[in-house]
Amino acid sequence: xxxxxxxxxxxxxxxxxxxxxxxxxxxxxxxxxxxxxxxxxxxxxxxxxxxxxxxxxxxxxxxxxxxxxxxxxxxxxxxxxxxxxxxxxxxxxxxxxxxxxxxxxxxxxxxxxxxxxxxxxxxxxxxxxxxxxxxxxxxxxxxxxxxxxxxxxxxxxxxxxxxxxxxxxxxxxx
Numbered sequence: 001x002x003x004x005x006x007x008x009x010x011x012x013x014x015x016x017x018x019x020x021x022x023x024x025x026x027x028x029x030x031x032x033x034x035x036x037x038x039x040x041x042x043x044x045x046x047x048x049x050x051x052x053x054x055x056x057x058x059x060x061x062x063x064x065x066x067x068x069x070x071x072x073x074x075x076x077x078x079x080x081x082x083x084x085x086x087x088x089x090x091x092x093x094x095x096x097x098x099x100x101x102x103x104x105x106x107x108x109x110x111x112x113x114x115x116x117x118x119x120x121x122x123x124x125x126x127x128x129x130x131x132x133x134x135x136x137x138x139x140x141x142x143x144x145x146x147x148x149x150x151x152x153x154x155x156x157x158x159x160x161x162x163x164x165x166x167x168x169x170x171x172x173x174x
Contacts, residue, residue: 018115022127026144028063028165036125036148036161045154046123052161062086063163069120076117077101087164090143119147120157129167142167
């Protein structure tokens with residue numbers, strides 16, 4: 001019998017919200033959700049990295065990132081394998097080849113790491129909507145991120161496929 005995963009809480013940042021019930025508002029989020037869903041096997045097996053074709057993702061490729069799931073003795077870590085230009089711009093630096101927990105300060109790394117780990121554990125897509133500061137003037141922007149599990153064997157999540165895009169409806173001043 002299927003039991004839904006426990007709710008996620010974003011205690012490190014009260015302006016972040018995570019949900020198992022995907023309701024993408026951005027063009028990239030909608031396209032990625034449809035794309036990943038179309039790659040999922042009819043028997044429920046998860047798609048693998050090889051099922052993803054950059055040519056098929058042209059319309060949202062700048063928003064795409066891939067993160068390897070690195071299984072350690074006590075916890076999961078995540079290494080960015082690929083990041084589109086918009087994702088790199090949002091991060092403010094090149095993230096390809098870097099570990100999540102080495103890129104960002106603990107409150108952000110912990111929040112994002114918990115979300116990534118939840119997707120790896122529960123084998124389900126997750127949507128994160130966050131409000132963050134964009135520049136020195138502290139103009140706030142909304143960022144929509146969707147995370148999708150990938151698996152070489154169809155069961156064990158070994159990579160995450162994600163998209164991050166500005167959500168213009170959440171933009172504003174501090």
